Amino acid sequence: MPGKNNSVPKVQRFVAILWPSFVVSGIATVLFFTAFDPDEVIGCVGGWDISRMGYYSVGFFLFWLLTSLNSVLTCYFLKPCSKS
Amino acid sequence: MTEKNTQQIEMTPVEEVYAKRKKIYPRQVTGLFASFRFTGVLVLLGIYYLGPFLQWNGRQAILFDLPARKFYIFEWIFWPQDFIYLAALLIIAAIALFLVTALAGRVWCGYACPQTVWTEAFLWIERKVEGSRSSQMKLDKAGWSWAKFRLKFTKHFLWLAFSLLTGFVFVGWFTPITELTERTLSFELGPWEFFWIIFYGFATYGNAGWMREQVCMYMCPYARFQSAMFDKNTLVISYDEKRGEPRGSRKKGADYEAEGKGACVDCSLCVQVCPTGIDIRDGLQYQCIGCAACVDVCNEVMDKMGYEKNLVSYTTENALSGKKESFFRPRVTIYIVLLSVITIALLGSIAQRVPLGLDIIRDRSSLYRETDEGLIENVYTLKVMNMDLKDHRYSLAVGGIEDLRIKKPKKGILVEAGTVVTYPIRIQVNPDNLKTASTELIFYLNALDDDAISIEVDGRFLGPVFK
Numbered sequence: 001m002p003g004k005n006n007s008v009p010k011v012q013r014f015v016a017i018l019w020p021s022f023v024v025s026g027i028a029t030v031l032f033f034t035a036f037d038p039d040e041v042i043g044c045v046g047g048w049d050i051s052r053m054g055y056y057s058v059g060f061f062l063f064w065l066l067t068s069l070n071s072v073l074t075c076y077f078l079k080p081c082s083k084s
Numbered sequence: 085m086t087e088k089n090t091q092q093i094e095m096t097p098v099e100e101v102y103a104k105r106k107k108i109y110p111r112q113v114t115g116l117f118a119s120f121r122f123t124g125v126l127v128l129l130g131i132y133y134l135g136p137f138l139q140w141n142g143r144q145a146i147l148f149d150l151p152a153r154k155f156y157i158f159e160w161i162f163w164p165q166d167f168i169y170l171a172a173l174l175i176i177a178a179i180a181l182f183l184v185t186a187l188a189g190r191v192w193c194g195y196a197c198p199q200t201v202w203t204e205a206f207l208w209i210e211r212k213v214e215g216s217r218s219s220q221m222k223l224d225k226a227g228w229s230w231a232k233f234r235l236k237f238t239k240h241f242l243w244l245a246f247s248l249l250t251g252f253v254f255v256g257w258f259t260p261i262t263e264l265t266e267r268t269l270s271f272e273l274g275p276w277e278f279f280w281i282i283f284y285g286f287a288t289y290g291n292a293g294w295m296r297e298q299v300c301m302y303m304c305p306y307a308r309f310q311s312a313m314f315d316k317n318t319l320v321i322s323y324d325e326k327r328g329e330p331r332g333s334r335k336k337g338a339d340y341e342a343e344g345k346g347a348c349v350d351c352s353l354c355v356q357v358c359p360t361g362i363d364i365r366d367g368l369q370y371q372c373i374g375c376a377a378c379v380d381v382c383n384e385v386m387d388k389m390g391y392e393k394n395l396v397s398y399t400t401e402n403a404l405s406g407k408k409e410s411f412f413r414p415r416v417t418i419y420i421v422l423l424s425v426i427t428i429a430l431l432g433s434i435a436q437r438v439p440l441g442l443d444i445i446r447d448r449s450s451l452y453r454e455t456d457e458g459l460i461e462n463v464y465t466l467k468v469m470n471m472d473l474k475d476h477r478y479s480l481a482v483g484g485i486e487d488l489r490i491k492k493p494k495k496g497i498l499v500e501a502g503t504v505v506t507y508p509i510r511i512q513v514n515p516d517n518l519k520t521a522s523t524e525l526i527f528y529l530n531a532l533d534d535d536a537i538s539i540e541v542d543g544r545f546l547g548p549v550f551k
């Protein structure tokens with residue numbers, strides 16, 4: 001586990017996780033919804049009654065969740081293993 | 085002493101990158117570059133806040149209508165199918181940025197980046213409320229009082245109001261702003277519109293009010309890679325060390341050369357005006373966003389002292405070291421060629437774009453059906469997109485299999501401007517004409533009133549497997 005010489009403050013680590021994933025999920029959202037019209041894809045399987053704006057937004061946050069999960073794992077594996 | 089030194093060295097990288105930030109109070113500057121920036125900020129903010137209200141042929145002139153999946157840009161309408169144009173546009177913007185960076189360094193950062201533009205606006209509000217740099221510093225040091233609370237409250241209130249307006253206009257670029265305004269005034273905003281107004285407003289408030297230069301230092305990708313575009317002929321802000329050093333204070337009119345001093349009077353004004361809080365006299369640093377505030381302020385000082393200007397100035401490494409400067413370096417030439425090629429290709433293909441789209445969707449419920457007459461029937465749904473600004477009637481033809489039978493609309497398919505019509509069709513084929521289980525079909529669509537508007541799209545016809 002990181003000891004006291006783990007010099008990166010928590011806030012900075014949050015930024016390092018949330019910010020790049022934010023950017024990437026933005027790109028992913030644009031690409032995804034350019035290829036698929038949510039009204040058609042979900043409308044086909046009898047989706048809920050939400051506007052496209054809603055689908056875009058939910059899609060964006062799902063992507064963000066995934067990409068930040070990715071960043072969290074990266075951060076986690078970057079930590080040195082304990083040498084004991 | 086030694087121990088202290090090693091400690092410092094160890095601490096430096098950590099402190100530099102992650103130290104708790106000291107608030108920077110940039111001093112206000114006036115001068116040539118400050119007025120460039122002021123003009124730039126005014127124009128860019130004007131475009132941002134007024135742009136969505138611009139009308140064109142009775143609709144919003146520029147609208148990235150996400151709910152309707154259509155982009156309106158004056159005369160043009162772009163559909164998701166036109167994504168390639170957007171991609172090309174982004175590439176053009178990126179190369180243009182590279183070119184400008186290679187030639188003139190971080191002028192984007194200093195004059196046009198939204199981070200700079202909105203920070204400038206927020207600084208302006210801050211100065212109007214809290215006063216000059218020194219009164220801001222005094223205010224922050226002072227204990228809490230009613231007067232301080234009032235000033236702080238006013239500042240944050242104005243910042244937040246401005247941010248909310250920014251968020252509102254942001255959403256207005258993506259959804260028709262007149263209706264958005266009406267819905268806002270009657271408190272009928274959709275939940276997601278409301279959410280994004282708040283989200284973007286909050287981001288503005290945080291980035292321009294609080295984070296400021298930290299965005300440039302820790303979050304901006306451009307700041308990280310811009311130095312790769314630099315070479316010895318790139319314009320940078322630089323301090324003329326040969327002329328300035330040794331720095332030192334002096335009386336006005338004193339013969340500083342006789343005193344053994346350089347031109348720098350060590351007034352520290354260049355540090356006080358710097359929005360990123362660095363000292364340009366330490367050499368070029370990655371934090372420097374090239375805003376030229378230090379140039380303006382130093383020139384003012386040089387003027388007052390009666391010295392020659394440009395102790396701190398826009399210059400190039402080659403100029404400083406007395407070498408020849410050149411404009412058309414290989415990288416500049418490459419950027420210019422690339423830029424022209426892609427721009428011409430983009431404009432050419434937009435000009436040749438056929439404003440008609442056709443999607444063919446096979447009926448999902450069954451692969452094929454045998455009719456009573458023994459024919460094989462496939463059912464399709466055609467989606468005809470008229471991307472033109474006029475209504476059109478289109479005639480449909482299908483080829484690829486001999487003697488296929490199709491029920492066609494006699495007068496063609498009418499599609500109004502900028503809309504999509506879905507149109508079911510049945511195609512029947514004699515099984516003798518089918519060689520394989522899946523045969524290629526070609527759908528031709530062309531406008532009855534304009535031969536130039538025509539497209540062909542492939543489809544598949546499925547049938548039973550024959551031995």
Ligand code: SF4
Binds near residue numbers: 192198305306373
């Ligand atoms: S460093 Fe990045 S965020 Fe800062 S001004 Fe330059 S481009 Fe903008």
Ligand code: SF4
Binds near residue numbers: 321357373
């Ligand atoms: S050093 Fe000068 S040009 Fe660079 S950011 Fe500071 S004031 Fe602007």
